[in-house]
Amino acid sequence: ARDFAKAYLDSCEPDAILFTMGDNDTFPLWYVQEVEGYRTDVRIVNLSLLNTDWYIDQMKRDAYDGKGVPFTMPHNLYKQGTRDQAIFKDVGVSDQRWEVSKMNRWIQSDLAQTKINYGGKDYVFFPTKKFSIPVDKEKVLANGTVKQENADLILPNLNWTLPEKITSMEKKHMLILDMIDNNNWERPIYFSITIGNSARSYTYLWDYFQLDGLAYRLVPIKTKSQPGRIGRIESDILYTSLMERFEYGNMNGAEVYLDETNLRLVMNIRNNFSRLADKLILEGDSAAAIKVLDKCLELMPNEKVEYNFFVLPMLENYYECKEKEKARAIIATIAQNLEEKLNYYNQFDQNKDVKNEKQRSLSMYNSIVKIAYAHDDVDYADVLANSFQENISKAELN
Incomplete structure (x- = not known):
């Protein structure tokens, strides 16, 4: 605080x-x-x-x-x-x-x-x-x-x-x-x-x-x-704030617990990092954008702040900066998160709330597949698409 x-x-x-x-x-x-x-x-x-x-x-x-x-x-x-x-x-x-x-x-x-x-x-x-x-x-x-x-x-x-x-x-x-x-x-x-x-x-x-x-x-x-x-x-102002001036304490420390209030603010900060990377890419400074993205993931790893909707633009940023392996690493983590959630919800009777949670997870899964295809990572996208279809079948939403 x-x-x-x-x-x-x-x-x-x-x-x-x-x-x-x-x-x-x-x-x-x-x-x-x-x-x-x-x-x-x-x-x-x-x-x-x-x-x-x-x-x-x-x-x-x-x-x-x-x-x-x-x-x-x-x-x-x-x-x-x-x-x-x-x-x-x-x-x-x-x-x-x-x-x-x-x-x-x-x-x-x-x-x-x-x-x-x-x-x-x-x-x-x-x-x-x-x-x-x-x-x-x-x-x-x-x-x-x-x-x-x-x-x-x-x-x-x-x-x-x-x-x-x-x-x-x-x-x-x-x-x-x-x-x-x-x-x-x-x-x-x-x-x-x-x-x-x-x-x-x-x-x-x-x-x-x-x-x-x-x-x-x-x-x-x-x-x-x-x-x-x-x-x-203004990229120079926001870069100075996020990358040089701000201190983040032990936010990414294994022993530090982030409650719901902290998580809401942290996700705002993650979104700010993503927006800064977007701006730097538009300005042609991919090297600075990669530093911003790397810093964000270092401060807010999946283990502390689950990769969610706000990570998708960062995923695209890595592809745009020709950092395919870093993009794939994020995708793999998101896919694992989603499969764990889907397997969990598959255990229950298919009431409205359970179906909504499954649909939300499948929608996110579909998004990462589309992003991989959109950036011509076809081989990896094909593997993802197959896993996506398997999870749709298991979800039994019909």
């Missing part, structure tokens, strides 16, 4: 604001800052607490080497029972895209025309789900938010639209809009990779994220994201 906490903080540039979500990506960070005095320049903002007035007050104040978070909403507008949520109401301007500064003025206004009575209580409403953040190109280049070589990728505005199913904003969402507006690209803003992928977990900002380690940085460059592959990558 200590090393992971430092990795979160070391994913951030100096004087950053880092949004976290729960206990596991917050408490260890508090420990290394409070007890060890580590990276006290980074302000950690826990989103689960940002709906409370006392915590917002705390975040506004300087702490250690960290400056206060630039929330400007006055206390009387966010005190408990006030602006606990804002409700969407279409009043004929929902097709308009509002800058966050205009939305903030609306939300923080106490004028009657900004309120709606719902269940006998007055709430602020927001009349459009379309938002925009202006970008100061010279500033983001000067302070290193974007590299000079990427200047042509900088957008004049960050535009996003809240998903249809979102019909309200909690207090923390209003405060984030307030902060983004008033920060004006001065300080780096990050979201931990463990913030979740529900509609309310800022998926509308995903396309403006950059993966810098265990945190995504908000940048004025758009990259189409998808689950498991969020944001863009």
Whole structure:
């Protein structure tokens, strides 16, 4: 936990604001800052607490080497029972895209025309789900938010639209809009990779994220994201984080037990290694990609972190780097894992749950066969295909 906490903080540039979500990506960070005095320049903002007035007050104040978070909403507008949520109401301007500064003025206004009575209580409403953040190109280049070589990728505005199913904003969402507006690209803003992928977990900002380690940085460059592959990558930044800066303790030690919580984070890290290798291959640096893949498997061997869906891209990476034997070694391990699972489930009556587990394993088996064929490893793929068919027959799914 200590090393992971430092990795979160070391994913951030100096004087950053880092949004976290729960206990596991917050408490260890508090420990290394409070007890060890580590990276006290980074302000950690826990989103689960940002709906409370006392915590917002705390975040506004300087702490250690960290400056206060630039929330400007006055206390009387966010005190408990006030602006606990804002409700969407279409009043004929929902097709308009509002800058966050205009939305903030609306939300923080106490004028009657900004309120709606719902269940006998007055709430602020927001009349459009379309938002925009202006970008100061010279500033983001000067302070290193974007590299000079990427200047042509900088957008004049960050535009996003809240998903249809979102019909309200909690207090923390209003405060984030307030902060983004008033920060004006001065300080780096990050979201931990463990913030979740529900509609309310800022998926509308995903396309403006950059993966810098265990945190995504908000940048004025758009990259189409998808689950498991969020944001863009600057290979030198991510390489430095994963390969040089982060410490991983005894994560791969035989005597160390990784519980479910640790395993979820470790699989996120494995996915980051895979994405970095992808990027390096695209850039033509196969040698660096192989180092990344080797390091990942050294840190997270099958015995500690079972090879699962997230290993498949790494398998393809090895083939693309002409490392056939390393790819085959992964395939052999995955096949053995799957056959052990299938043999186990074949012992039981074929109820729905058992069949689902078998189908899941066979689907994974089919994937490794397809990957081997796709990379012209035909002889090995033929052997795999035969084993796959034998396991289908044994599974008796009909």
